[in-house]
Amino acid sequence: MEIVFTGCLYGIMGILLILSFIKSKAKTSLALKKAWKMFLSVLPQFLAVLIFVGLMLAVVQRETIQAVIGSESGGKGVCLSALLGSAAAIPALIAFPIASELLKSGAGLIQINVFIFTLTTVSLVTMPLEIKYLGRKITLLRNLLALIFSFIAAFIIGGIFQ
Known part of the structure; x- marks a missing residue:
């Protein structure tokens, strides 16, 4: 089923790409060149993280992942x-x-969702820079609200899909 869905997405993408070429070959070519450059700029970091995670998953037992961030790990x-x-x-x-x-290795759906939501909305690493430009109050409020939203969204998704 997953292969069929993925194949459909690729088919739709191919049709839209052809339509884009028909509309404007120059703009489509430029967009593809920019996309390729972006892909190449992300590739080293992407490969490094995938290798790191692959090694980590090879070393860490499935039971450990389940115990630490599995569905039974609770709060x-x-x-x-x-x-x-x-x-x-x-x-x-x-x-x-x-x-x-991580999901394939036994991590829980809610745990992974809260990880993704906080990764994209909460930022402890860039907080000093954000404080510099937005101020302490706005930065703390934004991060706190993003954290709360991350928990709410993760539990909603977990409730729907579990």
């Missing part, structure tokens, strides 16, 4: 996932394959 696992997501300084594009592998 501790959710909070740990939120902390890891808030402190991680990796692009969301790289986090999705990591999340997929």
